[in-house]
Amino acid sequence: AQKITQTQPGMFVQEKEAVTLDCTYDTSDQSYGLFWYKQPSSGEMIFLIYQGSYDEQNATEGRYSLNFQKARKSANLVISASQLGDSAMYFCAMYSGGGADGLTFGKGTHLIIQP
Amino acid sequence: DAGITQSPRHKVTETGTPVTLRCHQTENHRYMYWYRQDPGHGLRLIHYSYGVKDTDKGEVSDGYSVSRSKTEDFLLTLESATSSQTSVYFCAIRRDTSNYGYTFGSGTRLTVV
Numbered sequence A: 001a002q003k004i005t006q007t008q009p010g011m012f013v014q015e016k017e018a019v020t021l022d023c024t025y026d027t028s029d030q031s032y033g034l035f036w037y038k039q040p041s042s043g044e045m046i047f048l049i050y051q052g053s054y055d056e057q058n059a060t061e062g063r064y065s066l067n068f069q070k071a072r073k074s075a076n077l078v079i080s081a082s083q084l085g086d087s088a089m090y091f092c093a094m095y096s097g098g099g100a101d102g103l104t105f106g107k108g109t110h111l112i113i114q115p
Numbered sequence B: 001d002a003g004i005t006q007s008p009r010h011k012v013t014e015t016g017t018p019v020t021l022r023c024h025q026t027e028n029h030r031y032m033y034w035y036r037q038d039p040g041h042g043l044r045l046i047h048y049s050y051g052v053k054d055t056d057k058g059e060v061s062d063g064y065s066v067s068r069s070k071t072e073d074f075l076l077t078l079e080s081a082t083s084s085q086t087s088v089y090f091c092a093i094r095r096d097t098s099n100y101g102y103t104f105g106s107g108t109r110l111t112v113v
Helices: none
Strands: A003-005 A010-014 A019-021 A024-026 A032-039 A046-052 A064-069 A074-079 A088-096 A109-114 B004-007 B010-013 B019-025 B031-038 B042-051 B054-057 B064-070 B073-078 B087-094 B108-112
Touching: A003 A088, A010 A019, A019 A109, A024 A074, A032 A064, A032 A074, A046 A064, A046 A074, A074 A088, A088 B042, B004 B087, B010 B019, B019 B031, B019 B087, B019 B108, B031 B064, B031 B073, B042 B064, B042 B073, B054 B064, B073 B087
Parallel strands: A010 A109, B010 B108
Antiparallel strands: A003 A024, A019 A074, A032 A046, A032 A088, A064 A074, A088 A109, B004 B019, B019 B073, B031 B042, B031 B087, B042 B054, B064 B073, B087 B108
């Protein structure tokens, strides 16, 4: 079975600073995928970024990048130049194997950006 | 968004009553999922479906049943609602893309009193 661990329940960051949200994972499968989702106070789950286990380069999507360290089984999300609108819950998630049985989520990190 | 509609969006029900939540998709995806979200737990998988009449249990399936008689609809039933089933319920679909593109509905907030 797979497991996701997010060790930061909450974080306060000054606007315009870079933010790193930690995520470690555990799986015995060689093929897996890692995701980050954002959940603002309105409640919807917004896809941010994806990294496949065989991808050699770290994924990037605009201000988001995923620092993938396979040997350490970590998949940290980096947000550059944080904005007030980045305040939200952030969830790390993964599928393993064929992915048919859905995603396994971490417990989330509540990020608050301060002006 | 992404053709996923959950209904109702909010519901208050009494302990012991049956409740059915509906997830409707317009994009003909094979895989559909039901999750519940509780503070301190993230999202946890209840049941999933890999086709019409093909379903399987997730991590927290006790007290829940599902049905999928049509590709577009995935129903979650709380057979006899309990206060511990007060939660936000999310439906999701998996796309046939390289990253599977899991996409979530807007959620149903269920309160059992």
